[in-house]
Amino acid sequence: MALSGFEGFEKRLELHFSGNDPVIGIGLRQLDFESLEELLHTVQCTIVSAIGNRFFDAYVLSESSLFIYPTKFIIKTCGTTLLLKSIPPLLSHATQMGLTLCWCRYTRGTFIFPKAQPFPHTSFREEIIYLEQSLPINLCYRKACVMPSKITSQYSWHVYSASDENNHLVAQHLPDFFTIEVCMTELDPVLARKFYRGESGGGNYTSDTSGKEMTEVTGISNINPRAFVCDFAFDPCGYSMNGIDEAHYSTIHVTPEDGYSYASFECVMAINDHEDINEVLKKVVQVFRPATMSVSTTSASEDVWTSVGKAIEPLGLNCRSCAIEEFPAAGNIVFQTFMTRRK
Numbered sequence: 564m565a566l567s568g569f570e571g572f573e574k575r576l577e578l579h580f581s582g583n584d585p586v587i588g589i590g591l592r593q594l595d596f597e598s599l600e601e602l603l604h605t606v607q608c609t610i611v612s613a614i615g616n617r618f619f620d621a622y623v624l625s626e627s628s629l630f631i632y633p634t635k636f637i638i639k640t641c642g643t644t645l646l647l648k649s650i651p652p653l654l655s656h657a658t659q660m661g662l663t664l665c666w667c668r669y670t671r672g673t674f675i676f677p678k679a680q681p682f683p684h685t686s687f688r689e690e691i692i693y694l695e696q697s698l699p700i701n702l703c704y705r706k707a708c709v710m711p712s713k714i715t716s717q718y719s720w721h722v723y724s725a726s727d728e729n730n731h732l733v734a735q736h737l738p739d740f741f742t743i744e745v746c747m748t749e750l751d752p753v754l755a756r757k758f759y760r761g762e763s764g765g766g767n768y769t770s771d772t773s774g775k776e777m778t779e780v781t782g783i784s785n786i787n788p789r790a791f792v793c794d795f796a797f798d799p800c801g802y803s804m805n806g807i808d809e810a811h812y813s814t815i816h817v818t819p820e821d822g823y824s825y826a827s828f829e830c831v832m833a834i835n836d837h838e839d840i841n842e843v844l845k846k847v848v849q850v851f852r853p854a855t856m857s858v859s860t861t862s863a864s865e866d867v868w869t870s871v872g873k874a875i876e877p878l879g880l881n882c883r884s885c886a887i888e889e890f891p892a893a894g895n896i897v898f899q900t901f902m903t904r905r906k
């Protein structure tokens with residue numbers, strides 16, 4: 564293990580708003596580019612490319628991704644970014660648009676290089692204190708929890724969720740969608756090499772053309788062939804993509820460096836498409852062949868999280884632990900960890 568390197572594990576924040584304003588059809592999407600850049604400056608990252616459709620906007624960032632829907636803001640950043648510092652400016656813009664925060668969820672894995680993280684990400688305790696101080700008092704149902712993994716404490720899942728009076732009981736109205744967040748470490752070195760510029764096919768490519776080539780050569784384009792993909796290759800290595808398919812996004816980020824290689828996959832799926840998750844996860848494992856993998860599902864039915872194991876285990880990864888915990892607004896979060904049989 565390298566003493567220090569790029570922190571692949573992302574911090575992820577999802578904020579949901581409500582409002583009576585007639586402009587809610589556009590809602591948060593009316594945030595102008597300058598304000599967005601300013602907000603991201605606080606987080607210490609920048610926009611590298613953007614796409615959108617009639618449902619939402621998707622941005623590839625210098626450190627991961629951002630998705631903006633009319634009443635939903637999802638930001639995922641890695642490295643030493645200050646993700647939680649996006650909350651105060653975002654809440655101030657939302658208030659000006661007549662939107663009220665009704666629930667929020669913050670999740671992350673365990674950092675590979677925790678000592679490199681700046682405040683407020685110095686520890687989960689500091690993150691909770693910062694969240695508690697930044698969120699409005701109408702979010703009166705709050706819960707923080709570290710979901711354990713039996714592999715090692717390195718694979719714990721940190722979750723903070725807060726909700727207002729109207730949204731805390733998910734069990735009564737299971738949402739139409741669920742989210743799946745996958746974190747993978749110790750990628751197959753031969754496959755990881757494909758995320759170095761020039762290695763996937765050679766030639767003098769730009770970030771865009773290299774990104775496209777990586778998407779094709781690695782099989783990422785095949786994970787959801789319906790999705791419109793925006794991809795980006797970093798120099799000399801590293802890769803990020805966002806896929807948009809109607810109202811659903813998917814996103815992949817890769818840190819291929821030896822010693823701390825990491826890749827993440829995340830997507831949102833409709834509850835009634837849940838059988839697809841089996842096929843999707845198989846394709847994801849085949850792109851990276853990781854030695855360890857964690858899968859977290861939020862607001863998913865039991866059918867979904869039981870099919871996670873059925874998809875992954877035949878590919879040589881054993882389920883080592885499964886933790887289930889209920890959270891305000893998020894419902895059940897199920898955190899499963901897998902490890903290759905050779906370990």
Ligand SMILES: C[S@+](CC[C@H](N)C(=O)[O-])C[C@H]1O[C@@H](n2cnc3c(N)ncnc32)[C@H](O)[C@@H]1O
Pocket residue numbers: 569570571572573625626627640641642797798799800801802803816817818819820825826827
């Ligand atoms: C932003 S990407 C993907 C992030 C994602 N969380 C992950 O680790 O899978 C990170 C990869 O790009 C590389 N990289 C090269 N230039 C970079 C830059 N200017 N900002 C962030 N990452 C860069 C890093 O070394 C790393 O391999």
